[in-house]
Amino acid sequence: MKEFKEIRKDILVTQNLSIGYKQGKKDRLCLLSDINLTIKRGEMVCLLGPNGAGKSTLMRTIAGIQTPLSGSTLVEGIPICDRNFKEIAQLLSIVLTERIDVGNLTVYHIVSLGRHPYTSWMGRLSEDDKEKIKWALEQVGLLHYADNFINQLSDGERQRVMIAKALAQDTPLIMLDEPTAHLDLPNRVDIMRLLHRLARETNKAILLSTHELDLALQAADIIWLMARSEPIKIGAPEDLVLNGSIEETFRNKSFNFDRKTGNFIMNYQKKQSIQVLGNDVMGFWTQRALSREGYQVTCEKVGDCSVKLIEDSMEWEVIQNGSTTSCVSIQELLAHLRKNSSLD
Structure with a gap:
């Protein structure tokens, strides 16, 4: 029973969080307020919603990149807003959307950057650091590519390298912004399956924003569903399908969401x-x-x-x-x- 409680421990908690932008000294644009979210250890959470709903703002605020208008974000009970860069880097790691363009670096070198928050100013790797790097490469299936230059890899392999870097950083929370954006369908599926497996096997909390609704419905443990100026809907993918939340959030004249198949179906003019x-x-x-x-x-x-x-x-x-x-x-x-x- 003790082990079960540890597995289900809350890693991320937001308390009455308000997100948006400050405009001048007094004015502010609030996109969403009173946000109370949690992610448990070993859980994979997908953040979904139409463009303009505030997904990127929420992700940046949780990560401490953007200051909240009010409220707080805690990772393992530690507030993010009053921590320095090194302390935050030991609590959460981030994989961004941008493609990697550092052809003169090897896979091992890039993954080793994940150990930077733990090394001295000289950046010298300890034996423990090297073991963490090796373990991270094994987890994403790229250990045999450790000495390859990054420009020798496919887009899918490059994304695995960045996930390995986040694993090597050894944080309780891993955040990913559109991790499948530049990938073809087989690689999109592989990355989502990989992230789901890593959440289970490494017991870390994984939060990712994505437009891959069909894959998120299959891979996520929990979905955070955002719509403009509406409270975030939270639940298992199947619950949000059955109660109509997915259909309502993505309602459009051009297509319908089919609850039976979990797919969007284009609306054609029937004659x-x-x-x-x-x-x-x-x-x-x-x-x-x-x-x-x-x-x-x-x-x-x-x-x-x-x-x-x-x-x-x-x-x-x-x-x-x-x-x-x-x-x-x-x-x-x-x-x-x-x-x-x-x-x-």
Whole structure:
């Protein structure tokens, strides 16, 4: 029981925090007030919200880069606002969005910079420092790249280097600003999986801001959901989906959030209904294609055109005006419907 309590210990706490900007000596622009947030040890928290909601301001304020209008931020019970740079660097580490452009430095050298808050003014690494660097490189799977120059690595590998640097810094809280911004889909998935694993295995608290809603819904333990001038909604990803918070926050005329799939679906102008007989995976992708084409898909009989899915043979039968046409791909199905459609 003692171990469980230690694992669930609050690492980050904000108390009645107000964020915004001071304008002159007396005026101020308050974006959000009375913010009370916590992150526990071993938790991965994703900060989500539309542009302009104040995510970057909140991240900077928590990190001590920007002064709060009021309230406080504590990491392991220690207030951030009255600490010097070295003390803050031993409480939290930050991975920024910007790409790394230091081609003359090796992976090992960059990760070793994470030990700077603990070294003397000469920057000499102790044996303990070297062990921490080696451990950090092992955690991100880059130990065999330690002597490589950073410009020899892919974007995904470079981001892993910066995560290793944060690990080597050995802080209870790691903060990341859009860590997947410059990455392709496989690397975005890998980085989110890596961060989730590190939170569990290193027992650190990880906070990241991201626009990767679909990945955050799968990887985050807790989501902080921000919207302009509204209190932050907090909860497990599934709870925020089920109670409609995700849908409400990202509401837009151009798309809808589908609670069943956790995806955003574009809104197309529907000009005609069409019956589709069949479901499962083949039916899902058929419906997506037909929606893009301008059809309102239904399982009820409407009009003079129906599409029947023959799942065993991956065929589509178009039944129209008493005749049946077989198609062997969705591309062929759409071409046939365009040729014989009454859509404008």
